[in-house]
Amino acid sequence: MIMSNLYIKCLKSEKIESGARYGQFLINSLRPGQGITVGNLLRRVLLSDIGGTTITAVRIAGVRDEFSIIPGVREDVLEILLNLKGTVFQSKSTDTQFGRLKVKGPAVITASSIQGPSDLEIVNPNHYIATISTNGVLEIEFKFEYGTGYKLAGQTFCDKSEDFLQMDAIFMPIQKVDFKIENVYDNTNYVTERLFIDIWTNGSISPEDAISSASEFIIDLFNSLLQNKFTQDANDLETANPVVPLNPHTNIAIEELQLSVRAYNCLKRAQINTIGDLLEYSPEKLQELKNFGRKSADEVFATLKNKLGIVLK
Structure with missing residues (x-):
C-alpha cells in the first residue's frame, strides 16, 4: 500500500537554448524499493508513449x-x-x-x-x-x-x-529522462525514499505536462487491465487453445545419436534428419527402408532408449 502522504513537487522548470525545456521533480514519501519501480516506469513511458x-x-x-x-x-x-x-x-x-x-x-x-x-x-x-x-x-x-x-x-x-x-x-517530444533515489531517515530511524526525476523536452511540451501525461497513461493502462480481468475461465482457455505437448527431443539431429555408418546412411537417404522424423516411423516401417536390416533397427532402438529414454513400440 502506497503511503497516504505521497506527493510530487516541481523543483525546477526552465527554458534552455533552441526553445527546449528542462524540469526537475521530487516524489516524496515512497516506501523502500518503490523509488526504482516508479522511476523506471515513468522514464519508460515518457520516452516511448508520449506523442x-x-x-x-x-x-x-x-x-x-x-x-x-x-x-x-x-x-x-x-x-x-x-x-x-x-x-x-x-x-x-x-x-x-x-x-x-x-x-x-x-x-x-x-x-x-x-x-x-x-x-x-x-x-x-x-x-x-x-x-x-x-x-x-x-x-x-x-x-x-x-x-x-x-x-x-x-x-x-x-x-x-x-x-x-x-x-x-x-515524434518523441521527450529528449532525455534521468532519475535518482535518496533514502530519508526520521527520528525513529524509519526509512522512506524520495525520487528525483529530471526531464528534458524539445519544447513542444512542458516537463510538467509530460509527467502528468505519463501518469495518466499509466493509470489508464492499469485501469484497462482491471476492467478486463478474468474475461475467460481457465477451462474456456484450455478449450479454445488446446495445448499440444511437444517432445523435447523433436528437433535433435540424428547425428547426435552417433549411429554406425550403415544405419546413418539409410536414415539420411530416407530423408530422416531429426528425432522427430524418426519417431514418425513404426519399427515395422523402419525395417522396410532399403538396406536397413534387423541389425540396424536394433541399433537404433537401443540408442534411442539408452541416450534419450525413448522406447519405440
Whole structure:
C-alpha cells in the first residue's frame, strides 16, 4: 500500500537554448524499493508513449529525388531535409495536416517561413533551413503527422502521383529522462525514499505536462487491465487453445545419436534428419527402408532408449 502522504513537487522548470525545456521533480514519501519501480516506469513511458507532431514528408517544386540540387540554393535537398528535421512543432490535433513554404531570394530561410494550420505552432521559429543566393524561388509543401516513437522512411516517395518525399520522423517530444533515489531517515530511524526525476523536452511540451501525461497513461493502462480481468475461465482457455505437448527431443539431429555408418546412411537417404522424423516411423516401417536390416533397427532402438529414454513400440 502506497503511503497516504505521497506527493510530487516541481523543483525546477526552465527554458534552455533552441526553445527546449528542462524540469526537475521530487516524489516524496515512497516506501523502500518503490523509488526504482516508479522511476523506471515513468522514464519508460515518457520516452516511448508520449506523442508529438512532426514533418513526415515534403514536396519541393522542381525536385525529383533527395539527391537533387536546387539552382540558387546553397544547400542540396539532403541538407534541407536534415535541417527540417530540427524544426519543432506543437499541435493539439492528431490528424494529418499540410503546410507550405514559398520564399523568393535572395533570403535566409528559417522555420518561421513555414505556413501551417492555425493550431500548429512552431516552437523554434529561428531554426535555420536554407539560404537562397539568387532571385530564385524555393517552394516546399509539408505533410505533418502525429505519432509516438519514430518512423523510418519506408520508401522514397509516399505516392508517385503525389511526389511527396518521405522523411525519417522523430515524434518523441521527450529528449532525455534521468532519475535518482535518496533514502530519508526520521527520528525513529524509519526509512522512506524520495525520487528525483529530471526531464528534458524539445519544447513542444512542458516537463510538467509530460509527467502528468505519463501518469495518466499509466493509470489508464492499469485501469484497462482491471476492467478486463478474468474475461475467460481457465477451462474456456484450455478449450479454445488446446495445448499440444511437444517432445523435447523433436528437433535433435540424428547425428547426435552417433549411429554406425550403415544405419546413418539409410536414415539420411530416407530423408530422416531429426528425432522427430524418426519417431514418425513404426519399427515395422523402419525395417522396410532399403538396406536397413534387423541389425540396424536394433541399433537404433537401443540408442534411442539408452541416450534419450525413448522406447519405440
